[in-house]
Amino acid sequence: MTDQMTRAQAAGGREREALNETLEDYTLRFAPRSYRKWSTAVVATSALGGIAYLADFSIGANIGMAHGTGNALWGIALFATVIIATGIPLAVYAARYNLDLDLITRGSGFGYYGSVVTNLIFASFTFIFFATEGSIMAQGLQLGLSIPLPIGYLVSTLIVLPLVIYGMKALAKLQVWTTPLWLIMMVGPLVYLLVAHPDAVGDFFAFSGVDADGAPRGEGVSLAGIMLCAGVCLSLIAQIAEQIDYLRFMPPKTPDNTRRWWTAVLVAGPGWVVFGAIKQIVGLFLAVYLIGHIADGAGIANQPVHQFVVTYEEFMPPWAAMTLAVILVVISQIKINVTNAYSGSLAWTNSFTRVTKTYPGRLVFVVVNLGIALVLMESNMFSFLNELLNFYANCGIAWIVVVATDIVVNKWLLKISPTAPEFRRGMLYAVNPVGFVSVIVAAGTSIAVFFGAFGDGVAPYSPLVAAALAFVLPPILAIATGGRYYLRRTDDGIDLPMYDEHGNPSDVKLLCCVTGVEFERPDMLASASPAPDGSTQYISSLALACDKTGKHVLPPQPQR
Structure with missing residues (x-):
């Protein structure tokens, strides 16, 4: 005793x-093997269920309305390329070693305490996008049920709380059972619109953007325009961390399941961006349709609930269209925001426990994350969404590219960084300058560029600055330090x-x-x-x- x-x-x-x-x-x-009892298909479906969010529709509409279809499509293509290139090594490491991205980050150039800074970057991602999705749901509740926006924000926050409490077991069931309904409600109306209005495709490609009053902008394709579009989209780069929060529960890879294992990892890991890019394009397509067919359409064209109400009304009564649009918005918001709340709680808890050596419980930080998101919603963050995402992209890109570079270049090519990931206290140095310094310099410089410190003409290229520095600095610092700060112990x-x-x-x-x-x-x-x-x-x-x-x-x- x-x-x-x-x-x-x-x-x-x-x-x-x-x-x-x-x-x-x-x-x-x-995540121990004794807990990982799901098949590769269930894990992949659960991970992809989290990308049902409607923010992509708003992002696609916003960048297209601001810069035209040409710039938006090239920006989306650039965004997808970067996501795939950085997402593959991260997803493979997570699924192979059953670790979340914070644990991977610790041993990929940051150190035991150094990765706390990236945890804060990720936590910011989760509450920013929780607030974005919650705002979209509140818009749906206001339109369909006349619920005032402030109350709608509160409802959209509280509705996910009981669902996120029980972790992966509950989330897997939610995502698997709701995904088929979500796909039917989203894809069906779009197919009808394309068949009934084939001329809408031509209008879409000819669209050159509109100003705040709905007047045509006439902006042509330019590198600056492409980068401004890509910058907004690249704010989603940290989504791979949420995919990894599911992929860490992949079953062991064996000769019997190799093909299924790789398919699940690639589709549910970096593959999320294919679905995300499609949704952004569809969001812009629906926005262009609203602008061309609805009076004052430019004022509501970036709101997904209006996009789907108008589309549904093409083939059903208004009351039914409104009902289905609200249901779609609610399902989509719940599917992604349980993931945002879940992943945010992991990030906050990890940081707090490491710094204080006190474990308060994950549920404490579920409430903290939801509280921050609610404040953002009540502050009407949806009205300055583009600016917020453009700013955040600099931090997210710096983190993800640094970790991916350490894995691909420093681990696999230069063999300076230990190949197997290490996350345990005592095995790692407190701070490794390879990743820590790289992310601070890359994020700090790109933010300075974003705010015009090097001239307004360079400002649109801040995402490129973040990515370039995050790619170049880790190998340089690893070589300069001889890799001595990766492991405090090898035994x-x-x-x-x-x-x-x-x-x-x-x-x-x-x-x-x-x-x-x-x-x-x-x-x-x-x-x-x-x-x-x-x-x-x-x-x-x-x-x-x-x-x-x-x-x-x-x-x-x-x-x-």
């Missing part, structure tokens, strides 16, 4: 809450293989000396404090993250 009490006290009494798999969903750690003190014969994380279990619970091998380290009999005892990464005394942290190994 005394030994059990000592263990509970050493754990600070909070780690046990994180062991509640139903609620906490492996917030701070590797975790456990004489058992980390991976099985197929290269998957081992499912061998070891007992944690702090919590008294068994964890799988990749989640464990030897404790610096031996057992009373002098033998080696083991500690989980979860318990080690909350060890305020530091007595279990292994000492650094001498540099060679």
